[in-house]
Amino acid sequence: MNGSVIGRGTVVRGNVRGSGSLEILGRVEGDVSVSGELVIGEDGAVRGSVSGSHITCSGAVQGDVRGSDAVLLERGARVVGDLTAPRIGVATGALVKGLVRTDGEPALGASRRPATGAARPIAFPARAVAPAPKAEPREDTGDSEPPEPKAAREAPPPPVVPVLAKGAKAKKKRKDD
Amino acid sequence: MAGTVIGEGLSIEGDLSSEEEVVVQGNLRGKLTTTDAVSVGSSAVIEADVSAQSLTIAGQVTGDVTAAERVDLQAGGRLIGDVKAARLTIADGASFKGNVDMDV
Secondary structure, three states: OOEEEEOOOEEEEEEEEEOOEEEEOOEEEOOEEEOOEEEEOOOOEEEOOEEEEEEEEOOEEEOOEEEEEEEEEOOOOEEEOOEEEOEEEEOOOOEEEOOEEEOOOOOOOOOOOHHHHOOOOOHHHHHHHOOOOOOHHHHOOOOOOOOOHHHHHHOOOOOHHHHHHHHHHHHHHHHHO | OOOEEEOOOEEEEEEEEEOOOEEEOOEEEEEEEEOOEEEEOOOOEEEEEEEEEEEEEOOEEEOOEEEEEEEEEOOOOEEEOOEEEEEEEEOOOOEEEOOEEOOO
């Protein structure tokens, strides 16, 4: 495996680039560009633009994030800068301040003009959340069951169990009293 | 597991300072400072002054090297620069050009 790690106790002041994957658990003050997967850990921080194929961020980034495949912001991620990737996922608990754009959309023809960025800030929350199939199941497991409607019809009893449990507890309490 | 690994294919231009072990298999240009050990792999190319607790060189280093404990230049390793360390070993087959200061 050709994986690089910038450890928790390490600070890089300068640019990091190259092939292969990179995991940032420490701090980088400069631009980061890798051809492979990029993981920014919980305590990881980057001050500069970030690019990679598949970027998973749980840490802090102050700069633009560009993924050629996907950008996923996990819970606890803090990004101040623009997000660009064909697939973008933002989990609940992640903070974003900037323009979020899923690449390859003909509707957004006027790209790379900083002046137009402020004109459509409302668009990005909806876009950001919609194509996030990987990030969602962890957060809200209760809502992610629509693909099996038949199973749901055939199995109605689950609500009964907690009711019985409550009754049992109540009886026990009465006995104890 | 080493704290920081600069893998083959990755290159850093700038300062890297750390409080943990650093393994370099890629390229580094600038400065490398750590309070722990540094290991320079056979595929590594470093153009930087290196300061560490101990240093093992199997790749190429161009720059002055300072180690609190020891410097080991292994066979196949190549060092161009001055060495300041309490202990120094140079293996048969290593290339070295520079001054040595062993703090006598």
